[in-house]
Amino acid sequence: MLGTELFSRLLAQEQLALPDCPPALLEKRLRESLPVCAQLTAFEDEAYPSELAALDGHPDVLVSAGDLSLTERQLRMAVVGSRNAGEEDLQTAFDTARRLAERGAVIVSGLAAGVDRAAHSGALSARTAQGAPGRTVGVMGTPFSAPWPPVNADLARRMMREGLVISMAPQVRGLDYTAEERAASLRSRNRVVAALSCGSLIVTAKEGSSTLIEASHALSLERPVLIWKTNVERGEPWAEKLLKASPRDRAGRPLVHVVGSADEIERAVSPWVNVWWL
Numbered sequence: 648m649l650g651t652e653l654f655s656r657l658l659a660q661e662q663l664a665l666p667d668c669p670p671a672l673l674e675k676r677l678r679e680s681l682p683v684c685a686q687l688t689a690f691e692d693e694a695y696p697s698e699l700a701a702l703d704g705h706p707d708v709l710v711s712a713g714d715l716s717l718t719e720r721q722l723r724m725a726v727v728g729s730r731n732a733g734e735e736d737l738q739t740a741f742d743t744a745r746r747l748a749e750r751g752a753v754i755v756s757g758l759a760a761g762v763d764r765a766a767h768s769g770a771l772s773a774r775t776a777q778g779a780p781g782r783t784v785g786v787m788g789t790p791f792s793a794p795w796p797p798v799n800a801d802l803a804r805r806m807m808r809e810g811l812v813i814s815m816a817p818q819v820r821g822l823d824y825t826a827e828e829r830a831a832s833l834r835s836r837n838r839v840v841a842a843l844s845c846g847s848l849i850v851t852a853k854e855g856s857s858t859l860i861e862a863s864h865a866l867s868l869e870r871p872v873l874i875w876k877t878n879v880e881r882g883e884p885w886a887e888k889l890l891k892a893s894p895r896d897r898a899g900r901p902l903v904h905v906v907g908s909a910d911e912i913e914r915a916v917s918p919w920v921n922v923w924w925l
Contacts, residue, residue, distance in 0.1 A: 653687040657708040664820035676819045680792045684712045684807050698842045713811035717784050718843055723753040725840050727858050728762025728850035736851040737765045744769030746909040748781030755844045758785035760796050762850045783810040788836035790821040815839055837861035846871040846916035854885050869896050871916055876907035
């Protein structure tokens with residue numbers, strides 16, 4: 648892989664982020680930073696995720712590891728929430744992701760701490776009625792060799808084997824991100840999480856958080872946003888605001904819903920009520 652034309656295109660893509668880096672040094676650092684299991688996909692390739700290709704600013708060469716076909720599955724559900732969520736919310740994320748994955752849904756999240764980690768882990772713990780493993784997709788805002796937070800490195804490696812991980816950051820320039828640059832990149836990857844999903848479940852959130860940025864992207868794409876019921880019961884202002892200002896799809900249906908079970912998520916998101924495609 649690392650000697651192919653695609654690698655040359657990736658190198659050119661990386662050079663744009665580090666224009667002053669000598670090409671030979673950049674190539675050395677890039678080769679060293681990519682995991683052995685990394686795969687490169689050109690924009691014009693059939694395997695390039697169609698939902699990502701539709702976004703402005705998509706990379707010419709996508710860097711991923713795992714089963715890229717998961718991005719084209721019939722039902723992909725984003726499960727997102729706060730990095731510092733409480734134990735009850737973390738359990739909700741884990742259990743709900745597991746139940747959805749058991750039904751055949753692909754769980755998409757951002758490989759962050761808190762709810763993201765719980766959702767990915769819940770999906771990986773699932774087995775469908777046919778005995779297939781649960782599937783999950785992680786979208787990183789940092790390079791493969793620098794997962795954030797670092798504690799998720801083992802989880803990311805497992806997902807590369809059993810699911811899919813996509814990195815939306817420059818693999819070399821991203822290694823030297825300042826805290827502010829990393830935060831901006833993590834916020835930017837939220838639109839990819841939204842785009843790769845048929846709908847988004849907010850387990851818990853805070854005003855101005857990346858979770859609500861992801862929800863905003865989902866709504867702009869006319870994808871439903873589902874609020875876990877405890878947020879409404881707690882009287883969370885952001886939840887009330889989302890519900891009150893809910894846009895409608897082209898058929899006039901509201902895009903924001905309150906849910907409290909996998910069944911309710913199924914009814915809100917899937918046009919296939921009884922069969923979730925595997």
